[in-house]
Amino acid sequence: MVNTYGTIQFMAKPSIASTGVVVGPVEKESSFAEEFDEILPLENEKDETFERANTRFIEKACEVTIRKAHEQMENIDVFIGGDLINQLSPTNFAARQLSIPFLGVFSACASSMESVILGSLLLESGNARSVIAGASSHHPAVERQFRYPLEYGSQKPGTAQWTVTAAGYALLQKQAKNAPIITHATIGRVVDGGQTDPLHMGAAMAPAARDTIERHLTNTNSRMADYDVIMTGDLGKIGLSILKEMFQDEDSGVILQDAGAQFYGEKSFYNAGASGAGCSAAVFFSYVYNQLKNGVFNRVLLVATGALLSPLTFQQGETIPCIAHAIECRMEKRG
């Protein structure tokens, strides 16, 4: 293991053995809908709070992940996860049900990649054999915490993004068969672009994404063209075009993609696209994972971006600091 300025190189070949993605009813409209493992018909059951529903989504995603790998829940060594609700209560409550040794992480929407990085490090150090890692978000629960009540009529600008209801988890194991391996990871720096508009997260997160991607490329001695795709988590359509503009790289036009911008296709109802910790987790662990497995992609860089704001800080006039964590996945030639 060589650590250079935040970029970690994994020698033990930690791999993504299986993934599980459970989404809510709105995500049926997603352009990735066919890739998801399960689409639940309701955001919450009758007499169930949104927070409790979020917990249920996490539990379900973990079950699906483990079932797909033909594993037993007892054999999982560590469970790492995060979400956007205060004190990570949905993930904590899910951990109560799963009763696996648990690490809760928070870096807003970048939690998905942070947990994967930590899980890979546990495998690398040899202190765990199977780690389940991921993140989730639940639209109504997040909306009521960060913005206005759900039914409150406030006009959303074209830069606003729609927090997805989704939980995406992945089972990490050393050298699983026919599975993409995680070769590098870059831990993000907290970058502040001086943005203050909580309804324009794309602009706030773009500098963090750029910082992480740039450092990853320099530290691994590679160029953008070496990757099949560099996918950011939830910059949205406007955030993605800002990021492309910042790079001024001839390859950035095609290779730089964004999960949030593509999540709901071109539907204008969702304005700039999707966001939330579940957005990056759902797309990375379904669409990108499947493409890697099928050999369409060979080398991808997954960058989950998170805006580290709270309802308090933006009301107090603070700028929005952001972070981006990246992992590099490769599919080895079969044979």
Added chain:
Amino acid sequence: MEQKQFDKIVDQQTPKTPLFVNMLKAFLVGGIICTIGQLITFFYIRFFPFTERTAANPTVATMVFIAMILTGTGLYKKISQIGGAGSAVPVTGFGNAVISASIEHKPEGYVLGIGGNMFKLAGSVIVFGVVSAFFVALIKTILVKLGVVSW
């Protein structure tokens, strides 16, 4: 990358808010809501013993009731997305703010949830409504005393 350069990129890439179109939509939506309110006023004057002055109270109650049903069914949110200020400024917007907060906080119980959070958004409307009413009355009183206007 410098902050200035970044700000320029953000400015370039962020779509401009269509101010004129938004104002027009707000005018139409707000106008339609107020027309409905006026029709309800006429209804109360015609069929009930209310005068122009006393009909205002039952009209407001009816409008808030309509706003409540629209909020509960999720329609008011859609109207607001089109109307903006046009649907926020009339009393229906106030009703929407109160009702959406109550629906939202029902799981936390009736006293601490609904009671405590009902005026989370609408509270500032009440506070600044009272404050501005005080100052308007003060100004008018001074003007009347000076003989500029009459009551």
Added chain:
Amino acid sequence: MKNAIYILLLCFLTACSNEVNEAIYPENDSSEIKQVLNNYDSVKGYSSVTDKNDVLVAIDIRRMSRFNKEKIEKKISKKLEEKFPDKEVLVTSDLKIRWEVEKIIEQSMQEDEMTKSIKKIKSLSKEET
């Protein structure tokens, strides 16, 4: 959606009808009220009923003059009080009272029935919000 727009347009158009209505009941001693009211440009139309104790005048004020409606009402009622010193005068631009007065005129009510209606109208106008 299109139908709704047409209906709305219809509502806007019908609201603009410009009917001038001048009615005084009973007509025998009408000339004095007419004299007073015709002096005011801002009064578009009026309906009035009189019985032995009361004079009730419902006026229709021109749209832009409506900001001064209380001033106009007060002025007219002062003038009318001078003309009818022994009667109680009520001048108002309230829509409800205008409609009620018109109802009396339409039904050509008899003396005692009219007194009852006028009493009811007066109590209505005194009601506070």
